Amino acid sequence: MAEFLPGLAGVPAARSKVSYLDGTKGLLEYRGIHIETLAEKSCFIETAYLLLFGKLPTASQLEKFDQDLRFHRRIKYRITDLIKCLPESGHPMDALQAAVAALGMFYPDKDVQDEETRYISSVRLLAKLPTIVAAYARLRRGDDNVQPRDDLSHTENFLYMLTEKVPDKVMAEIFDTCLILHAEHTMNASTFSGLVTASTLSNPYAVVSSAVGTLMGPLHGGANEKVLRMLEEIGTVDKVRPHIEAKVAANERIMGLGHRVYKVKDPRAIILQRLAKRLFAHLGTSPLYEVAVEVERVGEEFLAKKKVYANVDFYSGILYQKMGIETDFFTPIFAMSRVSGWLAHWIEQVKDNHIFRPTAIYEGDHGVGYLPIEDRKA
Ligand code: COA
Secondary structure (H helix, E strand, O other): OOOOOHHHOOOOOOOOOOEEEEOOOOEEEEOOEEHHHHHHHOOHHHHHHHHHHOOOOOHHHHHHHHHHHHHOOOOOHHHHHHHHHOOOOOOHHHHHHHHHHHHHHHOOOOOOOOHHHHHHHHHHHHHHHHHHHHHHHHHOOOOOOOOOOOOOOHHHHHHHHHHOOOOOHHHHHHHHHHHHHOOOOOOOHHHHHHHHHHOOOOOHHHHHHHHHHHHOOOOOOOHHHHHHHHHHHHOOHHHHHHHHHHHHHOOOOOOOEOOOOOOOOOHHHHHHHHHHHHHHHHHOOOHHHHHHHHHHHHHHHHHHHHOOOEOOHHHHHHHHHHOOOOHHHHHHHHHHHHHHHHHHHHHHHHHOOOOOOOOOOOOOOOOOOOOOHHHOOO
C-alpha cells in the first residue's frame, strides 16, 4: 500500500514549466525568469502573458493582449445585478467566487481543447476579475459601480474603478508590481484545487471559481489581513518586544512570519518591503511600518534558529492599507493577480490531461447490517 502523506506534502501532483522555487536559496522564477527581474522590468499584464503562454510577448503580441484585455473589462449587467443582491456583510471572496462561477453561464464556448477558446477565456477572466472586485467594493456600500475606462492601463483602471480616482504614476507602478509578485507560486492549495476541477474538463470559470474558494481560507490567502490586525493591535514600536516575547513563550504563531517552503526571507517580502518604503516616501509614512520592521527584527532574534523569516504577507497589508484599500479586499486582489497562475496551470493540465483520482486508506467497518430505524438508540 502507498504511504499516506497528510496534505500530500511533497508529493508531485503535476509536471510543470510554469514556475520554480528553491526555499533554501530564496529563489522564485516564473518561466525561468527571476522574480526580482520581473518586478524591476516587467508589468503585470506582460508577466501574465509570460505565465500563460510560456514566453515574454513580442511588442505586437503584448499590444494585442493589452487591447483584448481592455475590450473585455466590462461585465454583463446581470452579473452586476447578481453582485447587488449579495449581502453587504459577506466576504468579498465569496462574492468573487459566486460571480466568477456565474460568468461561465454567459460564455458557452467551453471546448477547453481549443486553443482560441483557451485564449479568450483567459483574457475574459483576467480582464473581468478586477471589475467584479471593484464592483462589489462599491455596491456593498450602496454606491454605484464605476464603469471601466479603456484609456487606462489594467492597474490604473482597477484602482480607478475602486476609488473613482485615477491613481498617480507611483502608486499605479507599485500596485502593478504587487500583482506581479502574487501572480504565481508553484503547486499551492488553490492551484491544485483548480487543477482537480480542470482535470474533469470543466469550463475555466468553474476552474477559477474552485481556486478562489480555496484561496479564501485563512491558511492560504487570508494571512495578510491577520498581519495588519496584529500590527494594529501592537500599535507602537515599544510594545513590540513584550508582544513577541509573550507569543514565543505561549508557543503561538506570529502572523506573516514563516513559510512551508522558504527557509530564508521570502524574496517577495524583500521586494514588498522596498515597495513599502517607496510608497511611504511618496505618500507619507505609516506608523505601522516602523512597528512591522521591529516585529521582523525581534521575531528574527527568537525564530531565525527555526528558519522562520518574513513571508509575502508581512509587508503587503500595510502597503495596501496606505493605498486606501479595505482590509477584506487584500485577498480578492491576490486572486485578481493569481488568476494568471491558475490559468497557466489550467492550460498545462488540459493539454495533457489525466483526471485526478487519488485513493483513500479505508479505516471504516465492513459488512455492517442494516438496523431498522425503530431499533436505533439515540
Ligand atoms: N511564529 C512563531 N513560530 C513559528 C512560526 C511563526 N509564524 N512559524 C513557524 N514557527 C515555528 C513553529 O512553532 C515550529 O517550532 P517547533 O519546531 O519548536 O515546534 C517551527 O517554527 C517550524 O514550524 P512548522 O510548523 O514546521 O513550519 P511549517 O512549515 O509547517 O509552517 C506556516 C509554515 C506558514 C504554516 C507557519 O510558519 C505559520 O503558521 N506562519 C504564520 C501564518 C502565515 O504568515 N501564513 C502565511 C504563509 S505565506
